[in-house]
Amino acid sequence: MNPKLLTLCAAACACTTPAWAQGSVTLSGVVDLAARRVSHDGTGSLTALVSGSNASSRLVFSGKEDLGGGLSAGFHLEHGLLADTGLPASAKFFDRRSTVSLASQSLGELRLGRDFVPSYSNWSRYDPFGYVGVARSANLVSATPTGPIRAAFGSNANTTVRSDNGVQWLLPAGLGGLEGGAMFAPGEGGAVASGLARLTGLRVGYANQAFSVSAATTRSKNSQTTAGSFRDSAVGGSVELHSVRLSAAWREFRYDSAKQLLWMLGAVATFGLHEVKASWIRSEHQGQVGGASIAGTDATQIGLGYVYNLSKRSALYATVARISNDGAARYVISDGPSGISAGGRSRGYEAGVRHRF
């Protein structure tokens, strides 16, 4: 073999830096920005540039090391950013995820650190809008109006999406479609103002190319939950019909005698480079908080979206959504004007660009 060629090829390899040459870090992310206009009954309209309406803007440092024998170690540090202003999405720089993992092909993954809670993972996967944008199901998962979330957490960080201090065990792939995991987080004192909660959660499901079903439950306690645990349960399923994915999910937040129920129906149709998405979500409050009934603060949200995929990484999109509040409910599409009349409607539409890297 030609020695010159060997040298040249070696040089080709050496022109990467050591860290990458070891394949130890992958740098990836999303920058997504959209122009949004939101109108609330009683308070008018507001136009804004917003970050992350198709996928949350983020910067990810991750990596995996093959330890041999089916074992691997890995890490994942994910920063959420607001690309409209350059601000971090949270005081927690790696708010989206900060974990270290030890994984076995046969026994599954031990994952330590901040991550999604099981009930969230089991709900957002069935939201055609992935919990983001004007039509996100997150609009109805809110501490306003008063319900079980507010009763358990006030306006502090809650455990409906992520938890600090997670110790998770996740089922391995290759169990014939069976999937799931368990999560535990120590309370570390459980100060609600610090976002601390003692948390336990479980998720189990089955997925193949034709359909998926799964159920999850998460319980958390903090210094404010003196009347028992805050319970967050979710059940959902999806089915693939040709190029259309239909999904349905149910979620319940419960604390003391207060309950919030969410039902979601979703559809995503994919035709070549085009995607059309729709969702219908209903939220109902039941029971009492502090002796006062919360019944009647219900709402329905509908969303319709279109995505044009310029490539696997880049897309243009447009979405419209409307929330219809019942009774005294004041749910709103985010990034609108301040406030809404009780029982009013919130409408929003947006168009944007999403780029993955």
Next chain:
Amino acid sequence: MNPKLLTLCAAACACTTPAWAQGSVTLSGVVDLAARRVSHDGTGSLTALVSGSNASSRLVFSGKEDLGGGLSAGFHLEHGLLADTGLPASAKFFDRRSTVSLASQSLGELRLGRDFVPSYSNWSRYDPFGYVGVARSANLVSATPTGPIRAAFGSNANTTVRSDNGVQWLLPAGLGGLEGGAMFAPGEGGAVASGLARLTGLRVGYANQAFSVSAATTRSKNSQTTAGSFRDSAVGGSVELHSVRLSAAWREFRYDSAKQLLWMLGAVATFGLHEVKASWIRSEHQGQVGGASIAGTDATQIGLGYVYNLSKRSALYATVARISNDGAARYVISDGPSGISAGGRSRGYEAGVRHRF
């Protein structure tokens, strides 16, 4: 062809991680530190280690995706840092720029997110010191003393450099030297304390290897600008004479009946690895703020600098500068002692190391 060689070359390629193999992210930046001594009439001297005197210390994540047909998508996330302390330069982590772009070779670039405003871009390009260091023109673009900037923004973030929420259209390259762009940012409520402003700006210019001319104007409104828009206009030009670049620029800030005028003359001479730079800047205030005349709070700054380029990426540099205040003006070179006597002189010199990566 030798199959072993093919394998070897493939391995050479595979030794980079997927994200980079796709060419999707470039990581670059600057770390620049200098020792600086600043003296103010009336308040003495202070020695400091300062960040970014030749080029602002920064960390940049950027990338571009070729979409075919002359179309591309890209992103740019740029963090400013103070390398003397490790602090972020701003609460906005990606304060320097956070944008997503869709660009066409024939139609230009649509760029969304936080970025420079047109008037700034058109001014700083003619500052031999690039708006940084003891001799930066930024010393005279200050909310102190009271003038149009303070009248419109108080001591909050202003739009003399960057804007959040920008929607920009930038002319494509290949228009025979013509360059420019337009920027719009929705006010999103326009709360001055939050740095929010409704902004419109325009920049147009012509540049070739021998000379450049350009003009820009930017208007912004916020919750404090009840007497109309804050207007920021800049006109400048440069000419290349052998190895010397001469530049001249004019900038005007105007709000209500208050006006600030800036004139700048600059020169950069390059001889092999050596660069010598000089600038003269004059600032004048005219009109009134709150019924009181601001006339007479004028100042002149002169700066002289030397750069020794160790390589394209690394340099040693030294700069001296002096501000002469007129009347009651109290402009200062930054990172000096607190305060200066009215009409006093501020002197500064520094020497440092700049490294690009």
Next chain:
Amino acid sequence: MNPKLLTLCAAACACTTPAWAQGSVTLSGVVDLAARRVSHDGTGSLTALVSGSNASSRLVFSGKEDLGGGLSAGFHLEHGLLADTGLPASAKFFDRRSTVSLASQSLGELRLGRDFVPSYSNWSRYDPFGYVGVARSANLVSATPTGPIRAAFGSNANTTVRSDNGVQWLLPAGLGGLEGGAMFAPGEGGAVASGLARLTGLRVGYANQAFSVSAATTRSKNSQTTAGSFRDSAVGGSVELHSVRLSAAWREFRYDSAKQLLWMLGAVATFGLHEVKASWIRSEHQGQVGGASIAGTDATQIGLGYVYNLSKRSALYATVARISNDGAARYVISDGPSGISAGGRSRGYEAGVRHRF
């Protein structure tokens, strides 16, 4: 030579992005998480997930440019993170280090920016636990109880580990084992509340494969140290006996008439993939603060650890430690319950995963 092969090899090289192709940036770091339980006499126990017990969780951007003739330029930006929550370890994003360097093979390195102080470097190298985890010597380097550290810095950032604004000269390698450096930091006003201090430090040592000895001293002044400098001195040594490294170190903090003395004995035994570590540390206070004697607030800490190296990059580990306070001393193992009874014992144990990338 085959032109196709040349093209292929060139392509292999080109598949990395420009920044890395220049070899200008290395991205590396650590994610380390452990479950810890700490008990304090009088206040009970607390279980927590904690970050960085084997090595501090971090993200590092660094690079080096060969300038020819034995000269190089480089930078190092190191972020500390708390992987249990995703929070930055400090408001200073690049709190662990942010420096630019100019280095000569014969003359040594000029390093500017935030970095470790000489006395810290000379102490932590002899701590088998590297200043982290339940058995870290840092437990006894505390502003509580009152001693010279608290007298000089209050509860503000102190200079026992790092300093902003450092100007360092470090001896080059290749001096036959001689090592060392000098550090200076201007006070920049020296406001103790801002963590500012005027600092000077010196470190000198000798190391070969069989043993090391070194001594360092660091002095700092701030707006609170009106009675002279805060002085931080350290002397230590280590010896390699087959697969066991034994170390001993002494450190003294002194301010005005207050003194804290630390003695540390350490051992690290390495057998293949296994490491066993042990340390004994004694802290004594002498003299007075504000006219009151601080004598008797002494403590002894012992630590024992085990590390199983899954690879060069990944490890499992477990550590136990105990602090025995004398008199009114209230030193604690960190991340335990709030408070401890005077003279009480603090016990902690932890098990975790450390992954380098």
